[in-house]
Amino acid sequence: MIYKDFKESIKNLGFLTIEDFIKYAGVTSDDILSWETKNEVPYTISLLLHILKGEKEVLPTNWGLQSIVEECLPLATLLEEASxxxxxxxxxxxxxxxxxxxxxxxxxxxxxxxxxxxxxxxxxxxxxxxxxxxxxxxxxxxxxxxxxxxxxxxxxxxxxxxxxxxxxxxxxxxxxxxxxxxxxxxxxxxxxxxxxxxxxxxxxxxxxxxxxxxxxxxxxxxxxxxxxxxxxxxxxxxxxxxxxxxxxxxxxxxxxxxxxxxxxxxxxxxxxxxxxxxxxxxxxxxxxxxxxxxxxxxxxxxxxxxxx
Known part of the structure; x- marks a missing residue:
C-alpha cells in the first residue's frame, strides 16, 4: 500500500487525524514519517486496514483465520500492553x-x-x-x-x-x-x-x-x-x-x-x-x-x- 492510499483509508475508517490512528494501531510518529519518506506502508498495517474495512476479498485465499491472527498478533500484543x-x-x-x-x-x-x-x-x-x-x-x-x-x-x-x-x-x-x-x-x-x-x-x-x-x-x-x-x-x-x-x-x-x-x-x-x-x-x-x-x-x- 502506498502512503497516499494509507491516508485515504484511515480517513474513510473514521480516524480524524494520523495521530488518532497512531494511538489505535500502536505505532510511533517516527514509523509514520518513515512510511511517508518511502511512500510505502508495511503489509501488516495495510492488512489491518483491510480487515477494519471488512474487505475479506483482499485477503490471500489460502489464509485461514489462524494465519491472519498470527500475522496480526505482534500488533495486537502491543495494543494490549499499550492500554x-x-x-x-x-x-x-x-x-x-x-x-x-x-x-x-x-x-x-x-x-x-x-x-x-x-x-x-x-x-x-x-x-x-x-x-x-x-x-x-x-x-x-x-x-x-x-x-x-x-x-x-x-x-x-x-x-x-x-x-x-x-x-x-x-x-x-x-x-x-x-x-x-x-x-x-x-x-x-x-x-x-x-x-x-x-x-x-x-x-x-x-x-x-x-x-x-x-x-x-x-x-x-x-x-x-x-x-x-x-x-x-x-x-x-x-x-x-x-x-x-x-x-x-x-x-x-x-x-x-x-x-x-x-x-x-x-x-x-x-x-x-x-x-x-x-x-x-x-x-x-x-x-x-x-x-x-x-x-x-x-x-x-x-x-x-x-x-x-
Missing part, C-alpha cells in the same frame, strides 16, 4: 517526584536542593550518556573485539530516564508529563542490536541536553525532542517499555534504599559480597513477575543484611 501505559507512566512520574522530594527537598523544581546546591538535570543526562557509551567497545585502542554490556546499557538508559523525568517534572506537572510521553511508549524493541547506531543515537541525547543548557534550543521543544530521542534509543538498544518500567521501579527502589542506608554520608556499601548492588537488584527483578516497590525493597534489605 496500561498511562497508568505505568503515572506511577513512574509519581515515584520520581517522591524520590526527588525526599532527596532534594520540597521545591526542587526551582533548580536548587535543600542544601542550596544547584540541580542540573541536563548535565546529569549528559554524564549518564557517557556511562552508557563506556559500556560499548567504542575505543579504537582497547578491547576492540569485546561485546557491549547490554545489561548495563539498559541500566544506564533507566538512569537517563530518571533524570529526563525529573527535567520534565521541573517544567510541567504529572498529568501533562504523562500526556507528553504516552504515545512514544508504543514500539517494538530491536532484536538485532547495531552497536554503532546505538552509540550515535545515545550521543544525540547529549546534544539535546547541551543545546538546551547553552540556550541554543527552547526548553519546551527540547523536551519533545528529548522524549522522542530517548525512546528511539530504547528501541534500537532492545529495551522494551515493559522492561524499562520494571527496571525503573527497581532502580528507583534501589536509589531510595541507598539514601536510607547512608549513601549521602558515604557509609553505604555499593558492593554486596563482591557484586555491585545494581546487579543484585536486576537479579531480584528477574525473579519477580509483577514488581512492586515494597516487595523489592524488602528483598534488598535482606540481601544487604547478608553483604560483607
Amino acid at each position: 496500561s501505559f498511562p497508568h505505568k507512566l503515572e506511577e513512574m512520574f509519581l515515584l520520581q517526584k517522591k524520590l526527588n522530594d525526599s532527596t532534594n527537598g520540597k521545591n526542587w523544581e526551582l533548580g536548587v536542593n535543600k542544601f542550596g546546591k544547584e540541580i542540573n538535570w541536563l548535565r546529569c543526562i549528559h554524564m549518564e550518556v557517557s556511562e552508557l557509551i563506556e559500556s560499548t567497545p567504542w575505543k579504537h585502542w582497547k578491547n576492540i573485539n569485546s561485546d557491549p554490556d547490554m545489561n548495563n546499557i539498559h541500566v544506564e538508559l533507566v538512569d537517563i530516564w530518571h533524570f529526563l523525568m525529573s527535567y520534565i517534572l521541573q517544567e510541567t506537572n504529572v498529568p501533562k508529563a504523562v500526556s507528553l510521553v504516552n504515545t512514544h511508549c508504543i514500539y517494538e524493541a530491536s532484536q538485532d542490536i547495531d552497536v554503532k547506531a546505538m552509540v550515535k543515537e545515545a550521543e544525540k541525547l547529549s546534544y539535546i541536553a547541551l543545546a538546551i543548557d547553552t540556550g541554543n534550543m527552547p526548553s519546551f521543544s527540547g523536551i519533545e525532542r528529548f522524549i522522542d530521542q530517548f525512546f528511539r534509543c530504547c528501541k534500537i538498544s532492545g529495551l522494551s517499555f515493559t522492561w524499562l518500567q520494571k527496571l525503573y521501579i527497581g532502580k528507583n527502589c534501589l536509589n531510595q534504599f541507598r539514601q536510607d542506608n547512608g549513601y549521602k554520608e558515604g557509609s553505604y556499601k555499593k558492593m554486596w559480597n563482591h557484586i555491585e548492588d545494581n546487579v543484585v537488584m536486576v537479579s531480584l527483578l528477574e525473579k519477580i513477575e509483577n514488581i512492586s516497590f515494597e516487595e523489592l525493597y524488602n528483598n534488598l534489605k535482606i540481601e544487604y543484611s547478608l553483604a560483607k
Whole structure:
C-alpha cells in the first residue's frame, strides 16, 4: 500500500487525524514519517486496514483465520500492553517526584536542593550518556573485539530516564508529563542490536541536553525532542517499555534504599559480597513477575543484611 492510499483509508475508517490512528494501531510518529519518506506502508498495517474495512476479498485465499491472527498478533500484543501505559507512566512520574522530594527537598523544581546546591538535570543526562557509551567497545585502542554490556546499557538508559523525568517534572506537572510521553511508549524493541547506531543515537541525547543548557534550543521543544530521542534509543538498544518500567521501579527502589542506608554520608556499601548492588537488584527483578516497590525493597534489605 502506498502512503497516499494509507491516508485515504484511515480517513474513510473514521480516524480524524494520523495521530488518532497512531494511538489505535500502536505505532510511533517516527514509523509514520518513515512510511511517508518511502511512500510505502508495511503489509501488516495495510492488512489491518483491510480487515477494519471488512474487505475479506483482499485477503490471500489460502489464509485461514489462524494465519491472519498470527500475522496480526505482534500488533495486537502491543495494543494490549499499550492500554496500561498511562497508568505505568503515572506511577513512574509519581515515584520520581517522591524520590526527588525526599532527596532534594520540597521545591526542587526551582533548580536548587535543600542544601542550596544547584540541580542540573541536563548535565546529569549528559554524564549518564557517557556511562552508557563506556559500556560499548567504542575505543579504537582497547578491547576492540569485546561485546557491549547490554545489561548495563539498559541500566544506564533507566538512569537517563530518571533524570529526563525529573527535567520534565521541573517544567510541567504529572498529568501533562504523562500526556507528553504516552504515545512514544508504543514500539517494538530491536532484536538485532547495531552497536554503532546505538552509540550515535545515545550521543544525540547529549546534544539535546547541551543545546538546551547553552540556550541554543527552547526548553519546551527540547523536551519533545528529548522524549522522542530517548525512546528511539530504547528501541534500537532492545529495551522494551515493559522492561524499562520494571527496571525503573527497581532502580528507583534501589536509589531510595541507598539514601536510607547512608549513601549521602558515604557509609553505604555499593558492593554486596563482591557484586555491585545494581546487579543484585536486576537479579531480584528477574525473579519477580509483577514488581512492586515494597516487595523489592524488602528483598534488598535482606540481601544487604547478608553483604560483607
